Amino acid sequence: MTELVGNCLVAQSGGPTSVINSSVAGAVNEALNHECIEEIYGGLNGVLGILNEDLIDLAWESQQAIRGLRHTPGSALGTCRYKLRKTNDFMRILQVFQAHNIRFFFYAGGNDSQGTAAKISALARENDYELRVIGIPKTIDNDIIATDHCPGYGSVIKHISTVVREMACDHESMGQGDLVSILEVMGRNAGWIAAGASLAKRRDKPNDPPHLIYLPEVAFSTEKFLADVQRVLSRERYCMIVVGEGLVDEAGNYVHTSSSSSDAFGHAQLGGAGEYLRELIESLLGLKARTAKLGISQRAAATHASQIDSDEAYLVGQAAVYAAITGVTDKMITLVREESDHYVCNTGLANLSEVADAVKPLPVEWINEDGTSMSYQFVKYALPLIQGEVEVPEENGLPDYVRLGKTRIFRLLETHQSD
């Protein structure tokens, strides 16, 4: 193999996580070690920035800024939800790569982004442009196949479990009984995130909150729901519920937008699954219920990030660069859990094209028969992922997150016309 020499490009895509910037830091620091990588570029706002030739010089960033990426949430390079479809979009990407001699491309994202990376790679091959493409997994949704888990997932469930523990302290204080509390969390298609809230239970304390978890994997039944709540309230002074935003009825429709729910109350429901459950409890059980909805804050809660997750995010960034310079292409870095008594995780490789076409479901056998709690197998899987705290420096009482300097690379091409 002749050594490939040229510039590298790192970009981020899709919804941010608390630790996606840690992967960028890992990639940059690894790239600095290898002479075959001449310049280290960042693409702003995912593929959009590549189309628009919005490139920055990551080697010009201060060491402090790159180190700060390891505790800064959001996507420091910017992100997008733009989906490459048109042929001239793909051709444009190749032109930008050629113009800037980009030979190594690292794309941090979810399933779709890995698919985009695969297509760019195929196009380069067809056009005899030597390019190594490595995907970096990233998603709070934990739904990428071939990897044991996804960087970003451990931190979001550590955050949610922390919030559940804190709310539980508050609820336990309240002297008068029959309080129902509902926490709505993300997860439009799968219950990975809501399931993670079960880690808030202490060991051997199955009756600890959250008392009930409602997942998109279990078709929602109003009758069962009301019975579940009443069962908990016959045992506890309050009932704490965690619900994934993507809760569906038996027909597969989101409960808060389905026509049956609209009929029941005479109008479409606002405010999502949590408000929907509150309305059911207040109107059908006559009990007071309170809601909280973490929204975007949950995927940005870097002050609750898991050290393991942050370290693994860094590791997959490093591994992506190392793989590319040793000749690997068309792969996504995976996390491989070793079979051992204590948690050990290494990196592996999966084919980009395989990853792109699949979604990893939450194993239904990890959901207990009651449909509202998780088995020991799930806890065994998830608990190692939330260990350790990321140290976030404070500035005047608040977290000191970094912003990149973003030194622009001169554009070499005409402005892109997408249509």
Added chain:
Amino acid sequence: MTELVGNCLVAQSGGPTSVINSSVAGAVNEALNHECIEEIYGGLNGVLGILNEDLIDLAWESQQAIRGLRHTPGSALGTCRYKLRKTNDFMRILQVFQAHNIRFFFYAGGNDSQGTAAKISALARENDYELRVIGIPKTIDNDIIATDHCPGYGSVIKHISTVVREMACDHESMGQGDLVSILEVMGRNAGWIAAGASLAKRRDKPNDPPHLIYLPEVAFSTEKFLADVQRVLSRERYCMIVVGEGLVDEAGNYVHTSSSSSDAFGHAQLGGAGEYLRELIESLLGLKARTAKLGISQRAAATHASQIDSDEAYLVGQAAVYAAITGVTDKMITLVREESDHYVCNTGLANLSEVADAVKPLPVEWINEDGTSMSYQFVKYALPLIQGEVEVPEENGLPDYVRLGKTRIFRLLETHQSD
């Protein structure tokens, strides 16, 4: 003055805060120093526990548990919203105090609780029962008069400002513009909490998020709101809004339950002020808006508690005990900010009866003319209150909060009949 010797009772009331337990720790530790205090009792669930003779022995708690109170949210002794009104309720309290030789009573709570403490004290005096009563201020609402600020407030605004900074990192990442993000926070009657979100702005960066803050002090106008959002979006790629739950229209009605809002959309609004603003933006501006609602989690977020706040909560607990044993009664401990270049705060005393009848408003002169941001005077007031981080120990990746052992004191009286 002959020395008063007897037992003391500590109880908590109203909504919990992140640091109210720190006041209990301060009171217990101070009480241990004084021989005139023979036993240290805790009343469970505020006055309800006193009525029911639900008393525990706080001196039997482990030192580790008392130390753990300094970082544990909720009200470890339990709380209530029960309001003493009936004469036989008050007489019962006095009977319980007499039966258990309680001579020092410390009640941590807001305005109402200070009023309750004042009434109990008056009743004891009328019945020639020597009792010293000292109130300990506590509320995230920051609306108790006579004290510079209230323990609990610094921590809730540190939490909210942290969340705003984290969400801002996420929003800044998004490549496509015109994102509107709404964060609903507590504050049914005053804007103290929502105003605190302004601390998230960096120094000399008035355009930092939150871009718009809506307070109960400023009557809500839909026209102005839409213009505000459009003005921000003409300048920034996203618009981040913080809204207090108690937002009112010009008639003084909560916007999300007022008849005018019900007319506008044909049904009463669910989900509070945040969902109401989202509906306005989506239906009248045709823009996408996302909401988050912190709910009870904001007053329990001990992992974001301010060290200053926690220390001051401890201090007012200590000061309450010290005042009582030196002969003071019928007072609430206050926090007194010294006139100096750097922040120094000592304790003072205020009359319980004065405190009970008043509510401290957010000074309207601290609201800028735009009605949606806070002046430098507010920042100068609030910024010292969020300094420092409370160290919360972790157990298996999550905060390790303590539960008290709650060794019960034998009941000496018949069961209480309230009516």
